[in-house]
Amino acid sequence: MSTSLIVRRDLDFLLHDWLKIESLAAQQRHADLTRESVDAMLDLSEKLAREHFLTHYKRADVEEPRLDADGVHICPEVTQALRQYAEVGLFSAGFSPDLGGSGLPYLLTSASFAYFAAANVATSGYAMLTVANARLIVSFGSSAQIETFARPQIDGRWFGTMCLSEPQAGSSLGDVRTRAEPAGADELGERYRLTGNKMWISGGDQDASENIVHLVLAKVPGADGRLPEGTAGLSLFIVPKILPDGSRNDVGVAGLNHKMGYRGTANCLLNFGEHGGAIGWRVGQPGLGLMQMFQMMNEARIGVGLGAAALGYRGHRLSVTYARERLQGRAIGVRTGAPVPLIEHADVKRMLLAQKAYAEGALALCLYCAKLVDEEGNAGSAELLGLLTPVAKTWPSEYGLAANDIAIQIHGGYGYTRDFDVEQLLRDNRLNPIHEGTTGIQAIDLLGRKILRDSGRGMAELGRRMIDTTARSQGVPEFAPHAAALKRAVTQINDSLAPLRQQVANAAFDNATPFLWAFGHVVVAWLWLEQAVAARSLDVKTTDERTFIDGKLRACRYFFECELPKIDAWLGVVASRTDVASGAPPEIF
Amino acid sequence: MSTSLIVRRDLDFLLHDWLKIESLAAQQRHADLTRESVDAMLDLSEKLAREHFLTHYKRADVEEPRLDADGVHICPEVTQALRQYAEVGLFSAGFSPDLGGSGLPYLLTSASFAYFAAANVATSGYAMLTVANARLIVSFGSSAQIETFARPQIDGRWFGTMCLSEPQAGSSLGDVRTRAEPAGADELGERYRLTGNKMWISGGDQDASENIVHLVLAKVPGADGRLPEGTAGLSLFIVPKILPDGSRNDVGVAGLNHKMGYRGTANCLLNFGEHGGAIGWRVGQPGLGLMQMFQMMNEARIGVGLGAAALGYRGHRLSVTYARERLQGRAIGVRTGAPVPLIEHADVKRMLLAQKAYAEGALALCLYCAKLVDEEGNAGSAELLGLLTPVAKTWPSEYGLAANDIAIQIHGGYGYTRDFDVEQLLRDNRLNPIHEGTTGIQAIDLLGRKILRDSGRGMAELGRRMIDTTARSQGVPEFAPHAAALKRAVTQINDSLAPLRQQVANAAFDNATPFLWAFGHVVVAWLWLEQAVAARSLDVKTTDERTFIDGKLRACRYFFECELPKIDAWLGVVASRTDVASGAPPEIF
Incomplete structure (x- = not known):
C-alpha cells in the first residue's frame, strides 16, 4: 500500500x-x-x-x-x-x-x-x-x-498573483515605491499607469494559463508629484498581463529567483511600466490597499499554515512507512538475532510521536481556524480568528518544519539523499516561516494588534472555549492532569501579560517572539485536548478504530508531558522583561 | 570589508x-x-x-x-x-x-x-x-x-576513506556483511580478499589524489564459512584503490549518492571484490576492528562537531553583515523617515544573539575537547573527553544547524534564494546530526557507556571543573546568578540520574535524547561562564576590546537567561520516567 x-x-x-x-x-x-x-x-x-x-x-x-x-x-x-x-x-x-x-x-x-x-x-x-x-x-x-x-x-483559465513586496520593501510595505499615475477611466473603473519593480512574485509569469491577473499595491503621487509616506497611501490595482483588447500590458519579467525549495512555483522580479506604464484599474477606494489586503490576509495566512502542516504531515507519513520497513539494530543489550524495524526503537518512537503531535496538531489548528472563517458571523468567532491567525501562520510553519527535520533524521543517511522526498519537503517548508509575514512580524501582530491593543474579545472568547474544553474533559480521569495543566498554562500566559499591559509600548515587544512560541504551544495543547475528548467519545466498533483513538490519546499525552512544559522557559523570558537582546548594542556582534 | x-x-x-x-x-x-x-x-x-x-x-x-x-x-x-x-x-x-x-x-x-x-x-x-x-x-x-x-x-598525495556502513548496516555495524577471506601474507602483513558493498563512502572515489586508501570494516568467516554475528567479529583492513605494484585493486564504484548538501564531497556506494576479491591487509589484531575505530572516534566526532560549529559560525557572520547593511522598517510605532538597518530591531538582535550563543558556544566546546585530546595523559582528562565527546558531536550539530536556520530567517526571502550562501550552509550542516553516529545513538552512548556504566570518573572530573569555574566567578556580582543557576542545573542533572541508576537497563534509555539535550545545555552554559570569566579578566586597552568583551558577556547572559531554563522541560521528562514514547504500540502511527 x-x-x-x-x-x-x-x-x-x-x-x-x-x-x-x-x-x-x-x-x-x-x-x-x-x-x-x-x-x-x-x-x-x-x-x-x-x-x-x-x-x-x-x-x-x-x-x-x-x-x-x-x-x-x-x-x-x-x-x-x-x-x-x-x-x-x-x-x-x-x-x-x-x-x-x-x-x-x-x-x-x-x-x-x-x-x-x-x-x-x-x-x-x-x-x-x-x-x-x-x-x-x-x-x-x-x-x-x-x-x-x-x-x-x-474558472481556472487565468491565474493570479499578489504583488506586494519590492526589492527594498519586504516586510515594510510602507516603503513601496511603485507609482500609479491616473490615466482616465473606463467601464472597468479608474485607470492608472503603473511603474515600479515587484519582488518575490510567485506565479509572476508562466505559460500555464491564458492570462495572469496581477493585484498590485502601489501609491498614487500627490499634487507635488511625490509619493505619500507610509502605508496609508497604498491602493490596490488590477494589472493583467494581457489587456482586454488582447494586447500585451507593459509588465516585464526582470528575472527568476532561484530558491532553496518551492522550486516548481516560478518566482519573479517583475518590472511594471518600462515602456510608458502598465495599465491597471483601481480596486475599491484609494488608500485602502493595505486594508483590503489585510482583510484577505487571515485566509492567506491560514493557507500558509495549512501548507506547512501538510508538508509536515506528509513527512510524518513517509517516516512511519520507512520506520516500519527499514530493519536496523536490535533492542538495547541484544546483540544477535534478526534486526528489528526502526519503529521498535524507543528513540524512533519518540521522534514519530513528536512528528504526529506536530503535524496532526498543526492540521487541527488550521482546520479549526478555517471553521472560524465559516462562522465569522457568530459572536466572538471573528475576534478569535483574528487572535489565532498569527498562531495558525507560525506554529505549523515552525513545527511542520520541525516534523520535516525529524523525517530526515528517521530516514538517516537515506533521508539526506534526493532519492527520498523528505529532504525536499524540508526545503519546501523552509519558506513558510518567511512569506506572508515572518515569525517575528506575526509575534508583534499577536502581542500588539491582537492582544495589547485589542478590546480583549479575542482572548475572552479563547478563554471561554478553553474552559468549555476542560469542563468536558473533567469527567475522564486520564484527562484531569491535562485540564489542570492547561489551566495553569493560561494563568501563566495572563500573568506574563500583566506587566506588559503597563509597560511603555516598544519594550513590551522585546520578547514578543518567545511569547508567541508559548502562546502557540498553549493553543495547540488545548486543541490536542479537544481532539482527545472527541476521540474518547467515539463508539469503538473495530480494532482499527481502537488503534486510531489510542493514537490520538497518546499524541495528546505526549504533547502535555513533553511539549507544554517548554512554555515555562519562554514565559520566564517574557515575565522577566529581560532586555538582554533588545538592549544589545549592535556593535557587539 | x-x-x-x-x-x-x-x-x-x-x-x-x-x-x-x-x-x-x-x-x-x-x-x-x-x-x-x-x-x-x-x-x-x-x-x-x-x-x-x-x-x-x-x-x-x-x-x-x-x-x-x-x-x-x-x-x-x-x-x-x-x-x-x-x-x-x-x-x-x-x-x-x-x-x-x-x-x-x-x-x-x-x-x-x-x-x-x-x-x-x-x-x-x-x-x-x-x-x-x-x-x-x-x-x-x-x-x-x-x-x-x-x-x-x-604528504597529501593520497587520500583516505572510512568504509564502515553498508546498505543494510548503518548505525548497526554488527550487521556488516563484507567478507574477508585469508589470502596469505607479505611484507605488508596478513593479506585477505574482500567482497561486499560499502555505503555512504565520502571520497570513495575521486580524481584528485594519486591513490585512495580505504579502511574497511569486514568480517573473517569462521571454519564453517559463516560470518560471526555482532561487532566482535569485525576486523579492520587497508584496501588501496591502486595496489603497490601499480595495478588496480578490485574496488568498483556502484553509484554516487545525490545529497541535500555537502555535495562537493563525492559520496559513493563501493563494490569490493566483484572480480574475485579486493586485496586488503589487516590492521592490528583480528576482531579489534570496531575497537580500533572507536579509539579514533573521539577525534572524528569532535571533527564533526567542529565542522557543524564552523558552518553555524559562518552563517552567523553572514547574518551580522546582512543585518548591518539591509535597511528595512523602523522602530515600532515610527511610520516615517528613513528605514533603519535590520540590526536595530529587537527581534533581529534576539536572533543574532541566539546565533552568537550557539555558534561561539559550539566552537568553544569543540576547542575545549580538542585541548582534552592534547591533555589525554593527565588524570581525569581522558575520562572527561569520553564524557564530552557525544556532546561535542551533537550539540554543535543541532545548534550550529539552528544558527543556520536563523541565518535564513534574518536574510528573509533573500536567504531562501541560492544567491546567498545561507541556504547552502543549512543544507550542508543537515548532515551533521546523522553521520558518525546519529543524535539518538550519541544519547545512548552518553547515558549508557559514559555515565551509567562508567566508573563515574568522567562525571567527577566535570563536577570538579564546574566547581572551579563557579569559584572563579563568585567574586563578580554579575556572574553570581549564573554560578547559582549552574549549580542548580548540575543538581537537577544528578537528581534525574538517580532513579535511572536503579532502573532496569532498557527503560533507562527511554528518554536518553532529552537527557542529552539537557546535559548539552548545561555543559555549554558552563563553558559560556568560563568564557565570560576569561573575558572579564582581560586588560581593556581599546574600545574594540571593550566591545569584544561586552559581546562575550552578553552572549553568556543570554545563554543563562534564555537557554539554560529549557533544561527544566527536558529533565522533567527524564525525571518522570514517562513511557509515553517508548510504550507506544507501533500500530498507532
Whole structure:
C-alpha cells in the first residue's frame, strides 16, 4: 500500500467527529452540505492530488522554471495538473453559485487543499494564489471587474498573483515605491499607469494559463508629484498581463529567483511600466490597499499554515512507512538475532510521536481556524480568528518544519539523499516561516494588534472555549492532569501579560517572539485536548478504530508531558522583561 | 570589508586568553610552540581557506561529482584547493616530525580546520578523512603499513576513506556483511580478499589524489564459512584503490549518492571484490576492528562537531553583515523617515544573539575537547573527553544547524534564494546530526557507556571543573546568578540520574535524547561562564576590546537567561520516567 498523503480517517475525524462540519448546513448558503457531499469532495481531492500532483513532485524541483524571450516556461506536468484542478471545479469550489462556484465552506476547501499541498506544495501554490486573488476582487471590486478579472480565475483559465513586496520593501510595505499615475477611466473603473519593480512574485509569469491577473499595491503621487509616506497611501490595482483588447500590458519579467525549495512555483522580479506604464484599474477606494489586503490576509495566512502542516504531515507519513520497513539494530543489550524495524526503537518512537503531535496538531489548528472563517458571523468567532491567525501562520510553519527535520533524521543517511522526498519537503517548508509575514512580524501582530491593543474579545472568547474544553474533559480521569495543566498554562500566559499591559509600548515587544512560541504551544495543547475528548467519545466498533483513538490519546499525552512544559522557559523570558537582546548594542556582534 | 569566516579576535581569545594554548609547550612534544607559531598557523589557514576554499563554495554545490567509466570526477577547484592544502603542509601538521609532520597540538590543528570548514566544509571533508585515516594506520598499523599507506596521506598525495556502513548496516555495524577471506601474507602483513558493498563512502572515489586508501570494516568467516554475528567479529583492513605494484585493486564504484548538501564531497556506494576479491591487509589484531575505530572516534566526532560549529559560525557572520547593511522598517510605532538597518530591531538582535550563543558556544566546546585530546595523559582528562565527546558531536550539530536556520530567517526571502550562501550552509550542516553516529545513538552512548556504566570518573572530573569555574566567578556580582543557576542545573542533572541508576537497563534509555539535550545545555552554559570569566579578566586597552568583551558577556547572559531554563522541560521528562514514547504500540502511527 502506498503512503497516505493525509490519513483519511484522520481527516474524517477532524471534519466530522470533532468540528462537526455538517452543522454548517444550518447556514443558508451551505444548506446542501451532507456527509456524502463532503466525502465526495475528499475522494476527488485525494485521487487528483495523488494522480496529478504527487507524480511530478521531484521533477518540478529539478526542472526549474526557465526564462527566455517569450517569458517563463514551467514544467508541463504542472500545467497539466492545474488543468485537471480546473476541470473538476476546484478553483471555483469555494465561490458562490452566482459566480460559477459550488459554495463549499472554507473548512471543506481547506481540507481538500491539504491533500494538494501534501502532494505538491509548489504546484498547488498557483491554485492558492489564483483563488485568493479572485476572492479579493470579488470582495472589493466592481461587478465589471469581477466579471472581467475574477470569473476567468474562478474558472481556472487565468491565474493570479499578489504583488506586494519590492526589492527594498519586504516586510515594510510602507516603503513601496511603485507609482500609479491616473490615466482616465473606463467601464472597468479608474485607470492608472503603473511603474515600479515587484519582488518575490510567485506565479509572476508562466505559460500555464491564458492570462495572469496581477493585484498590485502601489501609491498614487500627490499634487507635488511625490509619493505619500507610509502605508496609508497604498491602493490596490488590477494589472493583467494581457489587456482586454488582447494586447500585451507593459509588465516585464526582470528575472527568476532561484530558491532553496518551492522550486516548481516560478518566482519573479517583475518590472511594471518600462515602456510608458502598465495599465491597471483601481480596486475599491484609494488608500485602502493595505486594508483590503489585510482583510484577505487571515485566509492567506491560514493557507500558509495549512501548507506547512501538510508538508509536515506528509513527512510524518513517509517516516512511519520507512520506520516500519527499514530493519536496523536490535533492542538495547541484544546483540544477535534478526534486526528489528526502526519503529521498535524507543528513540524512533519518540521522534514519530513528536512528528504526529506536530503535524496532526498543526492540521487541527488550521482546520479549526478555517471553521472560524465559516462562522465569522457568530459572536466572538471573528475576534478569535483574528487572535489565532498569527498562531495558525507560525506554529505549523515552525513545527511542520520541525516534523520535516525529524523525517530526515528517521530516514538517516537515506533521508539526506534526493532519492527520498523528505529532504525536499524540508526545503519546501523552509519558506513558510518567511512569506506572508515572518515569525517575528506575526509575534508583534499577536502581542500588539491582537492582544495589547485589542478590546480583549479575542482572548475572552479563547478563554471561554478553553474552559468549555476542560469542563468536558473533567469527567475522564486520564484527562484531569491535562485540564489542570492547561489551566495553569493560561494563568501563566495572563500573568506574563500583566506587566506588559503597563509597560511603555516598544519594550513590551522585546520578547514578543518567545511569547508567541508559548502562546502557540498553549493553543495547540488545548486543541490536542479537544481532539482527545472527541476521540474518547467515539463508539469503538473495530480494532482499527481502537488503534486510531489510542493514537490520538497518546499524541495528546505526549504533547502535555513533553511539549507544554517548554512554555515555562519562554514565559520566564517574557515575565522577566529581560532586555538582554533588545538592549544589545549592535556593535557587539 | 569582507565577512570573517571565523572572527580572529575570537579565535585568539579562545586559544590564548581562555585555553592557554601556550601551556602545551610544557609537553616535550610541543616544546616549540609559541605565540608566534600559533599566529603563523592561523594566518596561513585563514588566507588559504579564503583564497582557495571559499572561492568554489557555490560552484562545487552546483557541479556535483559525476561518475563515468573512468571513475568519479570532481570539480577541479576542489583538487586545486587540496593541492594547496598539501603544499603548505596542512595534511601533516598534526603528525610527529618522524612521520614528516610538524607535531602541532590537536587544539591548533582544530582551530586551523575551523577556517576551512567555515569556508567550504565539503572540500575540507577530503582532508579531514585523509588525516583521520592516516592517524588510524599510524596508531594500529605495522611500520611497513605506515610507510606504505599512511605516509603518502600525510604528504597529501593520497587520500583516505572510512568504509564502515553498508546498505543494510548503518548505525548497526554488527550487521556488516563484507567478507574477508585469508589470502596469505607479505611484507605488508596478513593479506585477505574482500567482497561486499560499502555505503555512504565520502571520497570513495575521486580524481584528485594519486591513490585512495580505504579502511574497511569486514568480517573473517569462521571454519564453517559463516560470518560471526555482532561487532566482535569485525576486523579492520587497508584496501588501496591502486595496489603497490601499480595495478588496480578490485574496488568498483556502484553509484554516487545525490545529497541535500555537502555535495562537493563525492559520496559513493563501493563494490569490493566483484572480480574475485579486493586485496586488503589487516590492521592490528583480528576482531579489534570496531575497537580500533572507536579509539579514533573521539577525534572524528569532535571533527564533526567542529565542522557543524564552523558552518553555524559562518552563517552567523553572514547574518551580522546582512543585518548591518539591509535597511528595512523602523522602530515600532515610527511610520516615517528613513528605514533603519535590520540590526536595530529587537527581534533581529534576539536572533543574532541566539546565533552568537550557539555558534561561539559550539566552537568553544569543540576547542575545549580538542585541548582534552592534547591533555589525554593527565588524570581525569581522558575520562572527561569520553564524557564530552557525544556532546561535542551533537550539540554543535543541532545548534550550529539552528544558527543556520536563523541565518535564513534574518536574510528573509533573500536567504531562501541560492544567491546567498545561507541556504547552502543549512543544507550542508543537515548532515551533521546523522553521520558518525546519529543524535539518538550519541544519547545512548552518553547515558549508557559514559555515565551509567562508567566508573563515574568522567562525571567527577566535570563536577570538579564546574566547581572551579563557579569559584572563579563568585567574586563578580554579575556572574553570581549564573554560578547559582549552574549549580542548580548540575543538581537537577544528578537528581534525574538517580532513579535511572536503579532502573532496569532498557527503560533507562527511554528518554536518553532529552537527557542529552539537557546535559548539552548545561555543559555549554558552563563553558559560556568560563568564557565570560576569561573575558572579564582581560586588560581593556581599546574600545574594540571593550566591545569584544561586552559581546562575550552578553552572549553568556543570554545563554543563562534564555537557554539554560529549557533544561527544566527536558529533565522533567527524564525525571518522570514517562513511557509515553517508548510504550507506544507501533500500530498507532
